[in-house]
Amino acid sequence: MKAKRQRKIIELISEYQIETQEELAKLLIESGFRVTQATVSRDIRELNLLKSSTGNGGQKYIVPTTATITNDSKYMRVLNDGVLTMQCAENMLVIKTVSGMAMAVGAAVDAMNIKEIIGCIAGDDTIMCVITNAKDAVKVKEMIGSMIA
Secondary structure, three states, X not given: OHHHHHHHHHHHHHHOOOOOHHHHHHHHHHOOOOOOHHHHHHHHHHOOOEEEEOXXXXXXXXXXXXXXXXXXXXXXXXXXXXXXXXXXXXXXEEEEEOOOOHHHHHHHHHHOOOOOEEEEEEOOOXXXXXXXXXXXXXXXXXXXXXXXX
């Protein structure tokens, strides 16, 4: 449920200009999630969400980009601890992870906002990333591989 809720949070902040935790909680409730402000606060912290200026004097939550994923970030630790192997198959990248880590690694890959990735599906220990084309699949594999120690 937590992973589903956190994916919905990423979807909502990508779609709307959400300035406050209360706004985010309201949208989550409208989407069928039972949340409190404290739950939303924890999710924001765990997802490493940032606030960015909207240009009209306000701020909104944003998903960290590749540039914000540093060697000491939560996402970097998840990638290093979770990824076992990566293999391209045409325009797909299959990432094998430690058992139970696929959703966390998938969230880290999503947080990288790699434009060539159309979408990812995570199971228990496998992630399938659909990439724009076979050439870009190799590029994405190398990009993720370069971030793993």
